[in-house]
Amino acid sequence: MNSSGDSMAQADDESLLRETGASRDTSTSRDTGTLGKLVMLLDLVTHADVPLRFTDILALANQPRGTLHRQLGHLVAEGLLELDAEGRYAPGLRLLDFASRSWARNEFRLIAAPHLASLHRETGETVHLGVLRGSSIIYLDKVEGHQPVRMYSQIGNASPCYCTGVGKAALSVLSPVKLNELLSALHFNRFTPATHVKAESLLAEIGEIATAGHAFDREEHEAGICCVAAPIWSDDRSFIGGVSVTGPAYRLSMELLQEWTIPVQVTARKIMDEMRVRLGPRR
Amino acid sequence: MNSSGDSMAQADDESLLRETGASRDTSTSRDTGTLGKLVMLLDLVTHADVPLRFTDILALANQPRGTLHRQLGHLVAEGLLELDAEGRYAPGLRLLDFASRSWARNEFRLIAAPHLASLHRETGETVHLGVLRGSSIIYLDKVEGHQPVRMYSQIGNASPCYCTGVGKAALSVLSPVKLNELLSALHFNRFTPATHVKAESLLAEIGEIATAGHAFDREEHEAGICCVAAPIWSDDRSFIGGVSVTGPAYRLSMELLQEWTIPVQVTARKIMDEMRVRLGPRR
DNA sequence: TATGATTATTCCATTATTTGGAACTTTATT
DNA sequence: AATAAAGTTCCAAATAATGGAATAATCATA
Secondary structure: OOOOOHHHOOOOOOOOEOOOOOOOOOOOOOOOHHHHHHHHHHHHHHHEOOOEEHHHHHHHHOOOHHHHHHHHHHHHHOOOEEEOOOOEEEEOOHHHHHHHHHHHHOHHHHHHHHHHHHHHHHHOOEEEEEEEEOOEEEEEEEEOOOOOOOOOOOOOOEEEOOOOHHHHHHHOOOOHHHHHHHHHHOOOOOOOOOOOOOHHHHHHHHHHHHHHOOEEEEOOOOOOEEEEEEEEEOOOOOOEEEEEEEEEOOOOOHHHHHHHHHHHHHHHHHHHHHHHHHHOOOO | OOOOOHHHOOOOOOOOEOOOOOOOOOOOOOOOHHHHHHHHHHHHHHHEOOOEEHHHHHHHHOOOHHHHHHHHHHHHHOOOEEEOOOOEEEEOOHHHHHHHHHHHHOHHHHHHHHHHHHHHHHHOOEEEEEEEEOOEEEEEEEEEOOEOOOOOOOOOOEEEOOOOHHHHHHHOOOOHHHHHHHHHHOOOOOOOOOOOOOHHHHHHHHHHHHHHOOEEEEOOOOOOEEEEEEEEEOOOOOOEEEEEEEEEOOOOOHHHHHHHHHHHHHHHHHHHHHHHHHHOOOO
């Protein structure tokens, strides 16, 4: 489960950016004036694999030189970006302070934590907790497996919804209207040979997932990595997320994944029950 | 070492905010136009202990109703804030995505990680890595217990420089001019009976720290917690941070802390040496 | 180290966005 | 049901952002 396309890590002039599916493509439509443009830049710099020079950003951001220069200057002045001695822009550490507080206080994560721990004890593999934001899954927590496996998942990372277990599980509990909206705006990106690249095939699988109550990821995002996931949602669907058990394909046979659908769904159920009690049944 | 004054966590109407020393007081002077105002709001909401309602923010932000309403609306639209069903504003999860990438790529942290691990093996206590940003220390990494890092446990939190081991160590390698600038703008906050609340006493200790090459925190930030720290800096002082070993006062006698000054300073030295090789000796 | 090429920064009249007071709507309280 | 409190919308005026072009600083190469 990787931040999206480590295979493209060697940057050439045309693809300094990682594509995270459709995480960026909504920012053009919603009108947030000056902020929208600045957040777009923030997105651009934070999603690049390496610090970007002014000209790199100029090519990517589609803004006039003067405008871009001032915008970057403001972001640097606020500590949201950092400009090194070689004139390269990197994400700023101020973002960490904001985010650490966002994470520390997140109620969903706090409620789920003990349940993730016991699911991890039961399976011995890495457990993830994620939440649907737009068309991305943001990972809120993870409990690592005992056996070290090279996996690039990172708490806080946004990953596409259409090729992750948690993502597909989340989609399966969306209302048909919302699901349709989301899918029609989705931009598919092939990460592995198994990645869904068409809405039709994805939609078909989502139907099965909705019936079964669990989703699999068979090396659809990262080669060699697969998982079982179950959705977690509030009554009014204003909140949608999921929990998963992830590991290397050579260790996780289809039979084993199938077996784990039960503990994963039980964990999801427990978290949901506790959310209803703690946050009120309505939402 | 905590996020800053957990002892004040019980919020009354007048102090929904945590004061982190002088982390917020610079935002008024630098001119970043619209962005500056929006970041101030972000700061306000992320540093509150609980989700804030519109009126709470109105009272704290000193902005007209209409203006504030649109600003918050934009922040919510961009996912930097979230507005729950009860009309309360909380930090948005989009911040996590930005920050996780900032953290994952941070070169200082990547270089330091193995050295932190061996310092932890040697001492058996919690090891912290921090960097000076403005008048705050931002914690970039920590090695705790025998488990690998949990990214946001406290990592990313900004703490005051004047009452943390890493902070005081960092101040000790600032140029006199910069130190003076920083101290004169500093707002002291008493966290424990041992906290420095005057520039004079702090300055005196910083002199001793500069000579000794290490700093102690004797329960100055959090009661019952003390540490030894050593500074880490680049040749041109464009980068300043530090490393520390932290633990409960009942376990860490002054003798033990004194003994650990050596491994802590050796660790700092190793990290600096490697930074010179990897990032160039100039800076 | 001189020269041309590339990259970064500054400037300012024009344009677009933000501002803020007030009216209005919704939600809680008595 | 009446009243108060909280939240939302509106729009002319004030302010900040824009973007093209000129200038300055760097880098690569002879």
